Amino acid sequence: MTIVLATRKSAMIIALIAFIAFCAQAGSSVQVARADGCAQSGPALGYCNYAGESVPKYTPRWLEVGNNLRYWYANEIADAYGGSVSKCTGYKKEGSGIGTWLNCGTGTFSSPINGGYRGWIFIEQLANGPRIIYGQGRHNIICC
Amino acid sequence: MNTSHIGRRNGAVLGGLLGCGMIVALSLLLFSGSASSETAPAVSPNPTFSVLQPDTAAARTGLPDNVQAWLAAQEASALPGLKGEELIVIGVAQTHGGEAVVMQMGENVCAYMVDQETNSCGSVDLIKSGSLYLFTPGCPSFVMGILPDGYSEITAESTDGKGTETQGIPVTSNVYTAELKSVNTVLTGTSNAGESFRTELPLGQVKASCQS
Numbered sequence: 001m002t003i004v005l006a007t008r009k010s011a012m013i014i015a016l017i018a019f020i021a022f023c024a025q026a027g028s029s030v031q032v033a034r035a036d037g038c039a040q041s042g043p044a045l046g047y048c049n050y051a052g053e054s055v056p057k058y059t060p061r062w063l064e065v066g067n068n069l070r071y072w073y074a075n076e077i078a079d080a081y082g083g084s085v086s087k088c089t090g091y092k093k094e095g096s097g098i099g100t101w102l103n104c105g106t107g108t109f110s111s112p113i114n115g116g117y118r119g120w121i122f123i124e125q126l127a128n129g130p131r132i133i134y135g136q137g138r139h140n141i142i143c144c
Numbered sequence: 145m146n147t148s149h150i151g152r153r154n155g156a157v158l159g160g161l162l163g164c165g166m167i168v169a170l171s172l173l174l175f176s177g178s179a180s181s182e183t184a185p186a187v188s189p190n191p192t193f194s195v196l197q198p199d200t201a202a203a204r205t206g207l208p209d210n211v212q213a214w215l216a217a218q219e220a221s222a223l224p225g226l227k228g229e230e231l232i233v234i235g236v237a238q239t240h241g242g243e244a245v246v247m248q249m250g251e252n253v254c255a256y257m258v259d260q261e262t263n264s265c266g267s268v269d270l271i272k273s274g275s276l277y278l279f280t281p282g283c284p285s286f287v288m289g290i291l292p293d294g295y296s297e298i299t300a301e302s303t304d305g306k307g308t309e310t311q312g313i314p315v316t317s318n319v320y321t322a323e324l325k326s327v328n329t330v331l332t333g334t335s336n337a338g339e340s341f342r343t344e345l346p347l348g349q350v351k352a353s354c355q356s
Contacts, residue, residue, distance in 0.1 A: 041217075074217070083266045084275060086346050101350050105278035107266030108252070110214070126346050138217055 045073070046141040051123060054130040060090060060099060060122040063137055068120050069094060070139040075102060075121040076110035080132035083107040087125040087133050094118040115140055192268060192292045193253060195235035195246045195317035203234050208258050211245050218249070240314060241288060241321030255290050255319050264288065274298075274333060274341025281350040284323040291315055294335030302329045302347075326350065 038048035050063040062068070072091065079085040089111040092099035099122055102111035113119070123135040190196040197203070204212075215231065237244040242259040254265035266276035277289040291298070295315045302309045304327040313322045313331075328348040334340040 045217075047217075083270050088281075088350065101281050103262055103278055103280050104346070104350055105264055105276075107264050107270060107276045107278070109262065109264045109278050110217075112261040126349055 040141055041138075044140055044142045045138060047136055047138045050135045050137070052132065052134045054132050055125055056130050057127060058124060060124045061133070061135065062120055062122040063135065068137070069118055070137075071115045071118055072113040072121055073115050073138045073140065074110045074112050075123070076108070076136040076138070077123045078108040078134045079125070080134070085125050085127050085131045085133065087123065087131075089135070090122045090124065092120045092122070190233055190248055190253075192272070193235075193246065193248070193318045194293050195237055195319070196233035196248055196253075197235055198233055204231070207245060210261050211256050211258065214256060214263060235317065237317030237319040239288075239316045239319050239321045241286065244288070244319045244321075246290070246318060253290055255288065257288055257321070260286065262288070264290065266290070268292075272339075274331065274343045277331070277343065277345060279345065279347060281326060281347075283326060285326045285347050286321070287324050287345065287347075288319065288321045289331075290318055291320065291333070292335070293318065294337050294339065295333050296336070298331055298333035300324055300329055300331055302327050304328075
């Protein structure tokens with residue numbers, strides 16, 4: 001009897017944790033992109049690759065929220081359709097409310113970011129339907 | 145049929161073939177010998193983009209610092225298209241919007257706007273279709289793009305609630321730049337070879353940036 005009660009209690013706790021996790025995910029207003037990882041490419045320069053997945057129109061894909069507050073130099077973007085997708089790079093300064101577009105276009109391009117500000121980076125696409133886009137941010141790894 | 149006649153004819157054919165083969169082999173030897181004794185450029189200038197010239201150490205050293213930094217960053221890039229691609233040819237275009245450094249890296253052609261520190265890269269096919277463009281949202285938006293040889297001017301038609309405005313945009317050394325209203329815009333052009341393109345610029349889709 002005791003074992004049955006304990007098992008039932010454990011199952012309820014697991015279900016509750018799963019429910020909380022589900023609510024947190026569904027309630028999130030920010031689309032978080034999977035980060036392929038960050039690496040050091042020089043004495044003071046690092047880069048992070050992100051997204052590489054299908055994104056709906058006008059849906060910013062932020063690089064790993066919570067781990068991407070850095071002094072960014074540039075945000076670069078590409079797509080999986082020979083560069084034909086119209087897409088944008090974006091940036092949000094630390095302390096500011098909303099992200100702003102840096103550059104938009106086709107092909108592969110990078111947008112410079114004033115390295116004097118810490119912030120977050122994102123990418124999004126403007127096609128009429130989900131498209132696979134890739135992002136890469138380059139940042140200062142000494143200062144932060 | 146006389147078999148000795150056939151034998152003589154076959155012998156003549158065989159002899160002719162051997163003779164031709166020797167001449168071809170000799171020609172190849174002579175050709176390869178003369179080619180190796182000269183210092184020929186590794187890569188010819190790109191026939192589609194006359195602004196591009198073979199990359200040399202002197203040309204690369206003379207590039208602005210921000211272009212060199214960008215080139216170095218591409219070595220570490222993991223994005224599709226540019227990683228590991230070798231810089232082959234290079235050129236400079238003096239556009240209406242400032243200096244643009246044009247480069248071919250592998251199968252891609254790129255333009256780097258020196259003052260704006262923005263750049264755009266795309267395949268030759270994408271560029272030939274007139275579809276490679278980059279814009280910085282604003283009021284007005286700064287637009288740049290790359291085109292193959294043969295275009296001297298293209299046309300921008302910007303449409304908003306008040307009507308349509310038409311503006312000519314010069315193309316200098318395969319690059320065009322313009323400042324355009326942040327409204328729906330169509331670029332059209334016809335080359336002197338009769339090829340044409342029509343590209344929609346989604347400038348109106350990022351209109352919100354005008355408030356900043």
